[in-house]
Amino acid sequence: MAAAKRRFEWATIEKRFNAAYAIAVLFFLVAPLIVIIPLSFNAEPYFSFTTKMLTLNPEGFSLRWYQDIVENPQWLQAIGNSLIIAICATALSTVLGTLAALGLARSNMPFRDLIMAILISPLVVPIIIAAAGMYFFYSSIGLAQTHLGIILAHTTLGTPFVVITMTATLSGFDRNLIKAASSLGADPLTTFMRVTLPLVAPGMISGALFAFAASFDEVVTVLFLGGPDQRTIPRQMWSGIREQISPTILAVAVLLIIVSSLLLLTVEKLRRRHTPQGAKAS
Amino acid sequence: MAGAAAITASDLRARFVRSGMRARRISFLLVLPLLLFLAVTFILPIGDMLMRSVEDPTIAQVLPRTADALRSWDGKGRPPYSAYAALASDLEVAQRDGTIGRAATRMNFEVPGMRSMLMSTARVAGKFEPPYAQAFNAVDARWADPEIFGALRHASFTNSIGYYISALDRSRKADGQIIMQPEEDQVYMMLFARTLFVAAMVTALCFVLGYPLAYFIAHASDKWRNYLLILVLLPFWTSLLVRTTAWIVLLQTNGVINDVLAIFFGDGARTQMIYNMTGTLVAMTHILLPFMILPTYSVMLSVPPALRRAALSLGARPWQAFWRVYFPMTLPGAGAGALLVFILALGYYITPALVGGRTGQLISNMIEFHMKTSLNWGLAAALGGILLSGVMALYIVYARVIGLNRLRLG
Numbered sequence: 001m002a003a004a005k006r007r008f009e010w011a012t013i014e015k016r017f018n019a020a021y022a023i024a025v026l027f028f029l030v031a032p033l034i035v036i037i038p039l040s041f042n043a044e045p046y047f048s049f050t051t052k053m054l055t056l057n058p059e060g061f062s063l064r065w066y067q068d069i070v071e072n073p074q075w076l077q078a079i080g081n082s083l084i085i086a087i088c089a090t091a092l093s094t095v096l097g098t099l100a101a102l103g104l105a106r107s108n109m110p111f112r113d114l115i116m117a118i119l120i121s122p123l124v125v126p127i128i129i130a131a132a133g134m135y136f137f138y139s140s141i142g143l144a145q146t147h148l149g150i151i152l153a154h155t156t157l158g159t160p161f162v163v164i165t166m167t168a169t170l171s172g173f174d175r176n177l178i179k180a181a182s183s184l185g186a187d188p189l190t191t192f193m194r195v196t197l198p199l200v201a202p203g204m205i206s207g208a209l210f211a212f213a214a215s216f217d218e219v220v221t222v223l224f225l226g227g228p229d230q231r232t233i234p235r236q237m238w239s240g241i242r243e244q245i246s247p248t249i250l251a252v253a254v255l256l257i258i259v260s261s262l263l264l265l266t267v268e269k270l271r272r273r274h275t276p277q278g279a280k281a282s
Numbered sequence: 283m284a285g286a287a288a289i290t291a292s293d294l295r296a297r298f299v300r301s302g303m304r305a306r307r308i309s310f311l312l313v314l315p316l317l318l319f320l321a322v323t324f325i326l327p328i329g330d331m332l333m334r335s336v337e338d339p340t341i342a343q344v345l346p347r348t349a350d351a352l353r354s355w356d357g358k359g360r361p362p363y364s365a366y367a368a369l370a371s372d373l374e375v376a377q378r379d380g381t382i383g384r385a386a387t388r389m390n391f392e393v394p395g396m397r398s399m400l401m402s403t404a405r406v407a408g409k410f411e412p413p414y415a416q417a418f419n420a421v422d423a424r425w426a427d428p429e430i431f432g433a434l435r436h437a438s439f440t441n442s443i444g445y446y447i448s449a450l451d452r453s454r455k456a457d458g459q460i461i462m463q464p465e466e467d468q469v470y471m472m473l474f475a476r477t478l479f480v481a482a483m484v485t486a487l488c489f490v491l492g493y494p495l496a497y498f499i500a501h502a503s504d505k506w507r508n509y510l511l512i513l514v515l516l517p518f519w520t521s522l523l524v525r526t527t528a529w530i531v532l533l534q535t536n537g538v539i540n541d542v543l544a545i546f547f548g549d550g551a552r553t554q555m556i557y558n559m560t561g562t563l564v565a566m567t568h569i570l571l572p573f574m575i576l577p578t579y580s581v582m583l584s585v586p587p588a589l590r591r592a593a594l595s596l597g598a599r600p601w602q603a604f605w606r607v608y609f610p611m612t613l614p615g616a617g618a619g620a621l622l623v624f625i626l627a628l629g630y631y632i633t634p635a636l637v638g639g640r641t642g643q644l645i646s647n648m649i650e651f652h653m654k655t656s657l658n659w660g661l662a663a664a665l666g667g668i669l670l671s672g673v674m675a676l677y678i679v680y681a682r683v684i685g686l687n688r689l690r691l692g
Binding site: 022242 | 311314320325491498516522524532537630677
């Protein structure tokens, strides 16, 4: 009995300690993002809390940095560029990545592991090496300092996300459904459009959102390949942080946090709908 | 009848083989567009870039006669007389064609100061008369040093490992002997060591912070688990630049953390926590932590709780049940996370560039410097080649031991 009691106490202490530690780590993860939200409403051009802000004096707060984004043609152009590039790169990488994942999921795929390793490599190759290679390549074919060059570069970097997400989705896909459809007389295209696609669509959308986020956040290839007309949001933030740091950056950061929260919640919703009840993430 | 049946059977077998081949071909055709796309936009460009580390035709093109004359020299003693004559005429031609700048820049990578030396000599090379050696020495006394011709000789070979020798903080004497650079010029080995150190530290920090958090989430109730996971995934999805900005706001000398310290301990307590190694370590750990937590968490979910109960009922103390039963079973997840964090940390560029200051720069930042500022592309390629081979070796380990199928995004 005494041993059991001691064990019980140990378990409680362990649990409490673990909870305290875990909450501290979660705080470390999330607090930096939370802190910049109030600071983006700072009425003064500082990156720290003013006395007026701490006393919740309304004069300490303002929307001037948000106004700055809307009124600054450079930021507006950057937002436009980011959207165009991210949408095109997402479309391309989703098509290429989905086709490849469909091929990889077939049981008779030759050299499967090797091909998979090649397709995922853009995720692990140091970005500076990829950007340097692309710099020479796109310059030599005249695509440096064009939107198309950056779209293609971002497509390259986005495809691993689509391949990973789609491969995971397809591994849980019951291939008997395809056989059933064709035995009922559907041709391969009909089978794909009416059976396969609706079932793998959530995974495909998740992959697309990952690719979108990757492009929307990418700065190194833009630094190497982009000219003054290809400045994107991260590119603007980059020079803002390095040169003339202003709280406008914080306002942009808050807007980006909202965008990424929306993307995250969408992906989680899709995942939950896709994962059968009771089946936990493996 | 028997004959017809035999034909049908072999026919069937042929059809079966054909349909198998057709299915394989379809699989391959589906993968082919992406494979080709990556080959053209990713693999070949990187390969082409890396070739610059072992292939540099500048001197052979701009100073062809000198290159020929020096290649037949063994690098011992004085350079052959023919080399001086060849260099005089090559310099004259290069000066006239306007190509001398290329050669001068190239040689300056090998011998600092050689750019101005070549440029000024080339301006008067047209008026040189034999004996050439004296004419060279009259323009610049450094021409008397055989090591200058040694450097020219090494650079005259289009294919050479010279950039790798430089990338390892070494240089070659005229006779080919490889020596360490003087201590004050040694940069790259230290940067590689620092990159390894930072990657190892970040991996260790991610493990220390991530493992208990993953444990907590994996053992929370179903309702809480999803909310907690979203808190881990939110920073994962948030822009890298946003997270780096957040750390600048928190850590800078007039930032939030220092303001709090100043309230309690006075202004003297303000410490420099950013634009140095600390900044790099903190921001990188924050950014890479989810890559550790997610795989650890998903492996923890798959460990049957009954095992630890069994260990306890067999008399193990709780910590024994944890260390000897539970912990080893979660190692594949933690190992997968650690390896991924380490691989990604080795190639980190953005965060060190923004918050690393001078002491927190990594090898990627040096590659960027040689790509965009010094324009020493050969050396950038050599440094990149060394970094990439390290990363690829670890990637192969990851693919072999852990398996790429285990790579999940959230």
